[in-house]
Amino acid sequence: MKLHEFVVRRLxxxxxxxxxVVIFTFSVAHLIPADPAATQCGDKCGIIIDYTDDGxxxxxxxxxxxxxxxxxxxxxxxxxxxxxxxxxxxxxxxTYNRPVLDVVKDAAPITLEMSFFALMIAYxxxxxxxxxxxxxxxxxxxxxxxxxxxxxxxxPIFWFAMMLQLYFATGSAMGGVCDPIFGTDGxxxxxxGRHDTGFTYPEDGFVWFFPEGGTGFHLxxxxxxxxxxxxxxxxxxxxxxxLFKDTLxxxxxxxxxxxxxxxxxxxxxxxxxxLEVLHEDYVRTARAKGLAESRxxxxxxxxxxxVPIVTILGFSIGxxxxxxxxxxxxxxFNGMGRVAVTSITSIxxxxxxxxxxxxxxxxxxxxxxxxxxxxxxxxxxRLE
Amino acid sequence: MRSWDDxxxxxxxxxxxxxxxxxxxxxxxxRGWKVYRRSLxxxxxxxxVIFVTTISIFADEIAVEHPYRNLQDTEDEWVxxxxxxxxxxxxxxxxWHEQKIITNTRSKFFLEEVxxxxxxxxxxxxxxYKDTLSVIRIIxxxxxxxxxxxxxxxxxxxxxxSILILTPELYNNSxxxxxxxxxxxxxxxxxxxxxxxxxxDVCIFGTTDTGQDLFSxxxxxxxxxxxxxxxxxxxxxxxxxxxxxxxxYYGGRVDEVIMRFCDIFFAVPGLILAMAFVAxxxxxxxxxxxxxxxxxxxxxxxxxxxxSYLLSTVLDGDRISDRTMNIxxxxxxPLLSLxxxxxxxxxxPAPAWPEFFGISESLGWRLGAALGIIVxxxxxxxxxxxxxxxxxxxxxxxxxxxxxxxxNPLRYLSIRTLAIFVAxxxxxxxxxxxxxxxxxxxxxxxxxxxxxxLIITGWPGYARLIRGxxxxxxxxxxxxxxxxxxxxxxxxxxxxxxPNAWAPLLVAFTLDIGGTILSASxxxxxxxxxxxxxxxxxxxxxxxxxxxxxxPHLMLYPGLAIAATVLGFNLLxxxxxxxxxxxxxx
Numbered sequence: 001m002k003l004h005e006f007v008v009r010r011l012x013x014x015x016x017x018x019x020x021v022v023i024f025t026f027s028v029a030h031l032i033p034a035d036p037a038a039t040q041c042g043d044k045c046g047i048i049i050d051y052t053d054d055g056x057x058x059x060x061x062x063x064x065x066x067x068x069x070x071x072x073x074x075x076x077x078x079x080x081x082x083x084x085x086x087x088x089x090x091x092x093x094x095t096y097n098r099p100v101l102d103v104v105k106d107a108a109p110i111t112l113e114m115s116f117f118a119l120m121i122a123y124x125x126x127x128x129x130x131x132x133x134x135x136x137x138x139x140x141x142x143x144x145x146x147x148x149x150x151x152x153x154x155x156p157i158f159w160f161a162m163m164l165q166l167y168f169a170t171g172s173a174m175g176g177v178c179d180p181i182f183g184t185d186g187x188x189x190x191x192x193g194r195h196d197t198g199f200t201y202p203e204d205g206f207v208w209f210f211p212e213g214g215t216g217f218h219l220x221x222x223x224x225x226x227x228x229x230x231x232x233x234x235x236x237x238x239x240x241x242x243l244f245k246d247t248l249x250x251x252x253x254x255x256x257x258x259x260x261x262x263x264x265x266x267x268x269x270x271x272x273x274x275l276e277v278l279h280e281d282y283v284r285t286a287r288a289k290g291l292a293e294s295r296x297x298x299x300x301x302x303x304x305x306x307v308p309i310v311t312i313l314g315f316s317i318g319x320x321x322x323x324x325x326x327x328x329x330x331x332x333f334n335g336m337g338r339v340a341v342t343s344i345t346s347i348x349x350x351x352x353x354x355x356x357x358x359x360x361x362x363x364x365x366x367x368x369x370x371x372x373x374x375x376x377x378x379x380x381x382r383l384e
Numbered sequence: 385m386r387s388w389d390d391x392x393x394x395x396x397x398x399x400x401x402x403x404x405x406x407x408x409x410x411x412x413x414x415r416g417w418k419v420y421r422r423s424l425x426x427x428x429x430x431x432x433v434i435f436v437t438t439i440s441i442f443a444d445e446i447a448v449e450h451p452y453r454n455l456q457d458t459e460d461e462w463v464x465x466x467x468x469x470x471x472x473x474x475x476x477x478x479x480w481h482e483q484k485i486i487t488n489t490r491s492k493f494f495l496e497e498v499x500x501x502x503x504x505x506x507x508x509x510x511x512x513y514k515d516t517l518s519v520i521r522i523i524x525x526x527x528x529x530x531x532x533x534x535x536x537x538x539x540x541x542x543x544x545x546s547i548l549i550l551t552p553e554l555y556n557n558s559x560x561x562x563x564x565x566x567x568x569x570x571x572x573x574x575x576x577x578x579x580x581x582x583x584x585d586v587c588i589f590g591t592t593d594t595g596q597d598l599f600s601x602x603x604x605x606x607x608x609x610x611x612x613x614x615x616x617x618x619x620x621x622x623x624x625x626x627x628x629x630x631x632x633y634y635g636g637r638v639d640e641v642i643m644r645f646c647d648i649f650f651a652v653p654g655l656i657l658a659m660a661f662v663a664x665x666x667x668x669x670x671x672x673x674x675x676x677x678x679x680x681x682x683x684x685x686x687x688x689x690x691x692s693y694l695l696s697t698v699l700d701g702d703r704i705s706d707r708t709m710n711i712x713x714x715x716x717x718p719l720l721s722l723x724x725x726x727x728x729x730x731x732x733p734a735p736a737w738p739e740f741f742g743i744s745e746s747l748g749w750r751l752g753a754a755l756g757i758i759v760x761x762x763x764x765x766x767x768x769x770x771x772x773x774x775x776x777x778x779x780x781x782x783x784x785x786x787x788x789x790x791x792n793p794l795r796y797l798s799i800r801t802l803a804i805f806v807a808x809x810x811x812x813x814x815x816x817x818x819x820x821x822x823x824x825x826x827x828x829x830x831x832x833x834x835x836x837x838l839i840i841t842g843w844p845g846y847a848r849l850i851r852g853x854x855x856x857x858x859x860x861x862x863x864x865x866x867x868x869x870x871x872x873x874x875x876x877x878x879x880x881x882x883p884n885a886w887a888p889l890l891v892a893f894t895l896d897i898g899g900t901i902l903s904a905s906x907x908x909x910x911x912x913x914x915x916x917x918x919x920x921x922x923x924x925x926x927x928x929x930x931x932x933x934x935x936p937h938l939m940l941y942p943g944l945a946i947a948a949t950v951l952g953f954n955l956l957x958x959x960x961x962x963x964x965x966x967x968x969x970x
Contacts (some may be wrong), residue, residue, distance in 0.1 A: 015643055016647075017644065017647045017648055017651050018651075020645070020648035021642070021645070021648055021651050021652065024648055024652075025660075028663075028664045031665075031667075032663050032664050032666060032667075036909055037437075087507055143424070143425070144427060147425055149427045150425070150951065150954045150955055150958060151947075151951055153564065153949040153954060154898060154902070154947055154951040154954050155950075156902055156905055156909075156922075156946045156947060156950070157906065158906060158922075158925060158926075159925055159939065159942075159943030159946060159947065160907075160943075162929070162932055162939050162943070163926070163939075163940075163943070166933060166939075167937055170933055172815055173933070174933055175936060190389070191933075263434045288409060318654065319653075320652050320654045321653040321656070322653035322655035322656060325655050325906075326655075326660070326906055326909065328908065329909075337656075339660060340656055341659070341910050341911075342913065344659050344662070344663045345911060347663065347666075347914070352660060352663065354659075355656070356652055356656060356660055359652065359653055360651040360652040360653070363652070364651050
């Protein structure tokens with residue numbers, strides 16, 4: 001199979017899954033025991049707001065049901081839902097008082113940024129430790145690393161995140177470990193949030209400083225802030241580097257918390273994969289040629305051992321997006337995870353549908369990219 | 385008719401095989417253990433798991449505080465106790481108690497001698513009561529604004545250490561009319577751990593923000609977590625195994641449909657999917673199934689068993705006739721079932737299932753109907769084989785009689801016999817019901833909801849795993865051999881394929897217990913799991929969030945408990961993998 005055939009095949013396979021997810025989100029939202037018509041009017045549901053042509057009274061509740069299309073059959077509602085999805089009208093959120101698409105559009109980059117940097121931490125750490133562990137097989141270092149590999153996977157993300165806050169975001173008086181080592185005052189990292197309060201508009205502290213219409217990835221946006229906006233914040237903060245640094249520092253703890261379980265599983269996979277490769281003939285050949293051991297490991301063995309690691313990326317992305325629910329709650333990031341929690345606890349069903357759909361589409365697309373990458377690296381996959 | 389002596393040889397042979405199988409499995413286990421104990425980490429994992437399990441079993445004995453069941457008998461509530469709020473671990477203040485004393489002489493509650501008593505506690509009978517405390521020393525007295533007063537304003541009655549006597553200076557002082565707060569140390573013997581040395585034996589994990597002993601809550605939390613872990617892992621493995629083996633064994637279109645369905649579950653990140661399901665299950669208050677469904681499932685099972693049993697006594701005819709038949713005849717089985725389905729479910733103007741079983745609520749009628757269905761379908765199958773497929777029925781009656789060898793009870797020592805027995809019991813039990821619904825879980829509370837959500841999200845992973853294993857084992861020679869002697873699919877699946885695919889299943893099961901405990905505590909943490917106030921580790925961590933920076937012990941111990949338990953199960957699973965799959969051992 002040629003590569004483009006493979007890509008087309010994978011894309012076609014994606015269609016039924018996305019259709020399934022749409023059906024799934026729709027049915028979950030309809031199973032949820034909430035009457036959005038009743039929540040919208042609250043205690044004013046009984047008020048008569050209009051009369052039909054026959055003189056029958058219409059209460060606010062009935063009007064809401066009519067407006068939301070709840071009096072129609074499920075199939076009609078589903079058809080309407082799908083057509084609106086394509087038109088970009090994903091409904092109105094009750095809790096946020098904004099269109100769902102806007103809520104999701106604002107939230108998605110936050111989660112993506114966080115997951116991306118979490119994996120940026122997890123991959124180098126996991127792979128390096130995995131290689132070192134495999135090279136020193138059955139030595140003390142290897143045993144310790146095997147333990148850490150499993151221990152990292154066993155850590156509850158939310159608890160680990162809180163431990164990080166406790167030890168790295170507080171001063172030495174409260175148990176922080178940073179102050180004596182780095183000479184900081186009050187910990188190395190901020191406790192929560194995406195920015196220091198200095199980076200908000202002085203007049204209304206709640207509006208984020210970052211420009212509307214930016215990418216939403218604040219690390220990127222911090223370099224493209226206009227000079228006019230930069231001058232509105234206090235002097236000691238107003239350089240792009242400070243903005244960037246502030247964003248980075250705020251990202252550090254959530255990303256470590258999110259990346260640690262990925263790092264653990266990567267360590268184990270890399271170790272197993274490298275050990276398998278080390279028994280191959282070509283490694284023996286490379287050694288027999290008289291190549292340095294480091295070159296044998298890093299160039300000959302690792303290149304092949306890394307190939308199956310690419311597939312783990314798909315799982316890691318799913319794990320990171322799921323784990324973001326917890327880290328965003330703890331670090332007060334308004335990403336997808338937080339939106340999901342808020343919408344589910346307040347039973348805001350349009351947002352639940354939107355968030356589930358978008359997370360799954362992000363997840364599916366990233367898996368697609370992983371599969372295609374894998375097919376490029378390892379052409380054997382395409383034969384299946 | 386065979387007499388009991390006739391089957392003697394058979395019986396001996398069966399017994400010998402049984403003994404051989406048992407000793408074989410025993411030596412296998414012993415060999416496995418010898419490999420297992422080589423790894424220090426694996427042994428440590430096993431010890432941790434045993435430790436947590438023991439602790440959860442003996443929580444009642446070890447803990448100093450206990451939850452009580454409230455009136456509805458649904459959730460564990462905790463005793464409102466006398467311990468101070470949010471005290472550090474092992475602090476002596478855990479033996480202190482604060483009590484308000486009325487000093488206004490005009491109040492009708494005013495007394496010169498005050499009994500030292502605990503806060504309200506809830507007893508076995510759900511009534512409030514107060515314990516009388518024996519005071520050791522008075523630590524401080526504060527007025528209503530929090531200013532310290534001279535502690536000699538109050539003294540302990542020398543005759544009775546539970547009685548505090550107010551001095552006239554205290555109640556004659558008009559500025560203290562709003563009452564005073566007395567802090568005293570009391571004899572807190574019930575809250576001391578007898579197995580710890582003095583000074584370390586009180587509130588070893590500190591107290592929570594409502595003044596409950598954190599150690600006891602963490603202990604009881606192990607029950608909740610282990611229960612969730614085992615229930616969810618068992619049910620996901622069962623469902624996943626059934627679906628996965630069907631998918632792998634039959635392959636083709638069945639496989640395609642099941643796998644695409646699983647793909648939908650894989651498309652949504654696990655935790656978000658579980659959250660959506662918890663929300664969707666919000667209105668389910670109790671888990672019930674309609675009577676007709678509860679009766680139908682065992683009937684269908686018995687029908688399948690009877691059918692395969694009857695068919696096993698008949699010789700296989702020539703299969704070629706299958707292909708020469710026209711399309712309607714080829715698919716007569718599915719067509720017939722579809723017809724039955726429409727007939728009973730009520731799309732055709734015929735009695736619907738619920739009504740069908742509602743005609744008479746008598747047990748005999750329902751059981752008779754069930755028996756009738758089983759016999760009729762068995763007869764249809766036999767007739768089908770006889771007249772349409774031209775199978776050879778010669779000697780069938782002897783083989784049937786032979787297979788009913790009652791003189792050899794050991795022949796019935798199989799899982800299938802057990803399953804038939806269970807199905808008959810279920811049928812009997814559910815046919816008895818007079819209502820429309822059978823209640824499976826009476827109180828489908830939030831703990832059940834997260835369990836259900838985790839089961840719904842978890843089974844596709846197992847289905848995929850087992851499917852892979854089945855596909856792998858299916859190609860082996862012994863399966864081919866079994867198929868060539870005409871073993872039915874069910875037998876091949878359960879007797880030949882699954883026993884050879886159990887190793888990854890066991891490993892996944894063990895790892896999944898850990899994973900489930902993690903996800904369940906995560907769900908509880910964001911407020912979708914157990915009720916607030918329950919002794920659940922996730923809830924305990926989330927309740928500490930408000931001021932864990934000042935009282936880290938609130939978050940430290942429950943979190944450590946989660947991490948240690950999950951670590952134990954993961955190490956155990958890893959060790960089992962090393963034993964079961966030596967190829968992967970590195």
